[in-house]
Amino acid sequence: MKPHYVQVRPEDNVAIIVNPEGLPAGTAFDSGLSLNEAVPHANKVALLDISSGQPIRRYGAVIGYAERDIPAGTWVREDLVRMPEAPSLESLALATEVPAPPEPLEGYTFEGFRNRDGSVGTKNILGLATTVQCVAPTVEHAIARIRTELLPRYSNVDDVISVSHAYGCGVAIDAPDAAIPIRSIGRLARHPNLGGEPLVVSLGCEKMQPDRLLPQSQLVNASKGLPPVLELQPYVMRLQDEELRGFGSMVEAIMRFAERRLTELDARRRVTCPAADLVVGVQCGGSDALSGVTANPTVGFAADLLVRAGASVMFSEVTEIRDAVHLLTPRCATEDIARDLIREMRWYDDYLARGKADRSANTTPGNKRGGLANIVEKALGSVAKSGTMALTDVISHGEKVRSKGLTFAATPAGDFVCGTQQLAAGMNLHIFTTGRGTPYGLAMAPVIKVSSNTALAERWYDLIDLDAGRIASGEATIEQVGWELFRLMLDVASGRKKVWTDHWGLHNALSPFNPGPVT
Ligand code: CA
Numbered sequence: 001m002k003p004h005y006v007q008v009r010p011e012d013n014v015a016i017i018v019n020p021e022g023l024p025a026g027t028a029f030d031s032g033l034s035l036n037e038a039v040p041h042a043n044k045v046a047l048l049d050i051s052s053g054q055p056i057r058r059y060g061a062v063i064g065y066a067e068r069d070i071p072a073g074t075w076v077r078e079d080l081v082r083m084p085e086a087p088s089l090e091s092l093a094l095a096t097e098v099p100a101p102p103e104p105l106e107g108y109t110f111e112g113f114r115n116r117d118g119s120v121g122t123k124n125i126l127g128l129a130t131t132v133q134c135v136a137p138t139v140e141h142a143i144a145r146i147r148t149e150l151l152p153r154y155s156n157v158d159d160v161i162s163v164s165h166a167y168g169c170g171v172a173i174d175a176p177d178a179a180i181p182i183r184s185i186g187r188l189a190r191h192p193n194l195g196g197e198p199l200v201v202s203l204g205c206e207k208m209q210p211d212r213l214l215p216q217s218q219l220v221n222a223s224k225g226l227p228p229v230l231e232l233q234p235y236v237m238r239l240q241d242e243e244l245r246g247f248g249s250m251v252e253a254i255m256r257f258a259e260r261r262l263t264e265l266d267a268r269r270r271v272t273c274p275a276a277d278l279v280v281g282v283q284c285g286g287s288d289a290l291s292g293v294t295a296n297p298t299v300g301f302a303a304d305l306l307v308r309a310g311a312s313v314m315f316s317e318v319t320e321i322r323d324a325v326h327l328l329t330p331r332c333a334t335e336d337i338a339r340d341l342i343r344e345m346r347w348y349d350d351y352l353a354r355g356k357a358d359r360s361a362n363t364t365p366g367n368k369r370g371g372l373a374n375i376v377e378k379a380l381g382s383v384a385k386s387g388t389m390a391l392t393d394v395i396s397h398g399e400k401v402r403s404k405g406l407t408f409a410a411t412p413a414g415d416f417v418c419g420t421q422q423l424a425a426g427m428n429l430h431i432f433t434t435g436r437g438t439p440y441g442l443a444m445a446p447v448i449k450v451s452s453n454t455a456l457a458e459r460w461y462d463l464i465d466l467d468a469g470r471i472a473s474g475e476a477t478i479e480q481v482g483w484e485l486f487r488l489m490l491d492v493a494s495g496r497k498k499v500w501t502d503h504w505g506l507h508n509a510l511s512p513f514n515p516g517p518v519t
Helices: 133-153 176-189 246-266 295-308 318-331 335-354 365-369 375-386 415-424 454-459 478-493 500-504
Strands: 014-017 044-046 055-058 061-066 109-114 125-130 159-163 200-202 236-238 271-274 279-284 312-315 391-395 405-409 429-434 447-451
Touching: 014 055, 061 375, 109 478, 125 133, 125 176, 125 246, 133 159, 133 200, 133 246, 159 176, 176 415, 236 246, 279 295, 279 375, 279 415, 295 312, 295 375, 295 405, 295 429, 295 447, 295 478, 312 375, 318 335, 318 375, 335 391, 415 429, 429 478, 447 454, 447 478, 447 500
Parallel strands: 125 159, 125 200, 200 236, 279 312, 279 429, 312 405, 391 405, 429 447
Antiparallel strands: 014 044, 055 061, 109 271
16 A cells, blocks of 8 residues: 555644554655654644644644644654643534434335334343342343243344343432432333333342332333333342242242243344334444544444434533534534533533543543544544534433434443443444454444454454445545445344344443442
8 A cells, every 4th residue: 555644624734644554754645745754553644844832733623732843744643732621611602503404315224123112122132130239140140041941942032131230239329410320220121122121130128229210100101192011010029029038049030030021022023114213322432543534424424324314313422522512512403402512511521520530531542552642633533423414412321312313412431331321322223433443342232343444344354344444545435334334234223234242242241320429
């Protein structure tokens, strides 16, 4: 491959080296630029002389200021870039550049499991929710037996999993922030891929009692005039109940409890559903400087297709959009939605301040080796995943997506926490972009892994589902790979194609976000 860099916008004064091995000092480009030192893959090179204190521009935006004079052809390392202040939340433009309603995209469908609550599953999983970590190993013991002794008889059921977590007791259950883990776990228990109806294993003495996890008022599907989808008692069992004598009888009881649900789940069949029934969560992790040029814009293009098809798309990761919030508030459909977005930014600013941290705590050593100087550069690339449509809703941590179109669902940025929170919001398909690579996966919903660079896709040929690195080398366009991703989503949601993490069974533990006190 001949020497090649990618400049995102004409006004940028830095560009990204895309040659997989990096480039040595003295390399000359067609543009006339030559490198005065070696620059690693996905790292930045100065296109012009940048004087000390002058802005460094990427994505047409300021990612920082030069710490000293940076001659053209220099590797723009992290220590040459002074981070700018976060955009003030006080003077943002609200709903000033709302994109026009998109042209509908019709005729795209997938095969899914329709639930009684109206949601649609992309998998048909038996899920055993837990109210407290104390019962999790017992549930896991029962699940190992269910998997070998029961599941083979129910061939329409994909898997059996526990909805377990570190929460439930030893916590200040009445503290205001406790509402976040409680509602998150309650939503996980009712996930569309578990049939939308919970099966709960409780201990008995824990703080998070079953009726606290699943308030009766939320269990009745009154809006559709249907009878209550759940009578609480038959779907909850307690290990401390007196009729259970010894560990063996607990395991037997869980298995009987599970078998009743297996019978119901096994009777279900996939039916043709419009693409509008997808609830897609997009996320990035292990990003590099190419993520914002290849994988994230590809996901953004596919997100636009989903919105046009009437689906729900959510993007998240507060600390990764905080520094790009000035690009999002003008795109909000109304001023109120923009204010909701600002409310979520402010809540997280305060949360970080309580821990004496700030947004600079986000970038990892791997991000930096991958050429990302700071959170500002990471955010500008990250926000590309949201596409170009109007932002039509904002929800808080652990709330459920409530509308079609583009939603910002507040979550932390850490991969397995964000993934868990997006599941709680009702995500039935997950798109995950990566530049450094991660084998991260989720049991509850398929995770389509998109690489930002071809070197990763080739090295991890049995972990990466789609290579967007072809865009950097000019082999494919964002539109082409975006359409490939859209079609892949419909195949995966239909069970016609299996993602690599499901092939290998790479399923991270659920990690609901708990900002509240532990006692
Ligand atoms: Ca992440």
